[in-house]
Amino acid sequence: MHEMGIASSVLEAVHQETHRTPGCRATKVGLRIGEYAGVDQESLRFCFEVLAKEMNFSTARGSLELEIDYRPASDDLAISFIEFDDAEEPEPSGTSVRKAEV
């Protein structure tokens, strides 16, 4: 049962990234999980939901979504993206991509 630790690491990364984008709310985080990473997806989703509420990522304004990209025959376990909605000045629709330094 190390899914709680994984959920916590993912949310910590979201937390750090949110600090760099003041005024925005994280809406979705992408996670790549390899077949051999030894992660139970159901259990991870459960831990993620519980912790996201506890850490105030999921609020009345909406919940933080976890998007899992499952990779067969791989031991990958990595965060690939975070999506934000701009709370103060909603951006025109479209996706802007910037590389984050982690």
Add this chain to the structure above:
Amino acid sequence: MNRVTIEKKVLSENDRIAARLREALTGTGTLALNFIGSPGAGKTAFLEKTLERLPVHTRAAVVTGDLQTENDAIRLRRYGFPVRQITTVGACHLDARMVEDHVSDWLQEGLELLFIENVGNLVCPTSYDLGEDLKVVILSCAEGEDKPLKYPGIFRKSELMILNKIDLLPHVPFRPELALENARSINPDIAIIQTSCITSAGFDPWMNWLERRAARKKAAASTLAAATR
């Protein structure tokens, strides 16, 4: 909507410490083995037999991880080598920081062999690099021949598989050749040694294997030291 593309390994902090530990182990020429198997597969019994057979002058040490109790450390201390228990209090695996905290002073004093007994579990310990040279998976007869297929991660990542408790073969419906075939279907390169901690079967080839690997690690450290001198 803003999408920020990031590439961050979830266990990057663990990996960072593991890399530091691996570098230290390379410098000291210490061969580190991470033993992983389900609860009761015989990890401690196997290490007890190993310590019993090690030449007394060997600079070897053991860290053993369990959720609770000092039981395994007490068993392992009987052989005269330094042993430390890591009680994880709930965590289902050892991580690199726990190991580093428990072995750093040993490494400064010089160590040829470091045995790490992980928490009994075939899943979670697989994901945590401990800076080891290799993972050794211990499977015991009576756990079922299909375990390599059900827990492919650890069989894929292990260089060596110990099939333990072969003294039980007359008493349990377990076909060792099927277990080996399953392990090789996941990892064709996996080395396999069949052992019994009761009859000592298989311990000669294991001790030879260990001696060869330890000598290779030590030689690599000497070469490195000569090159950087």
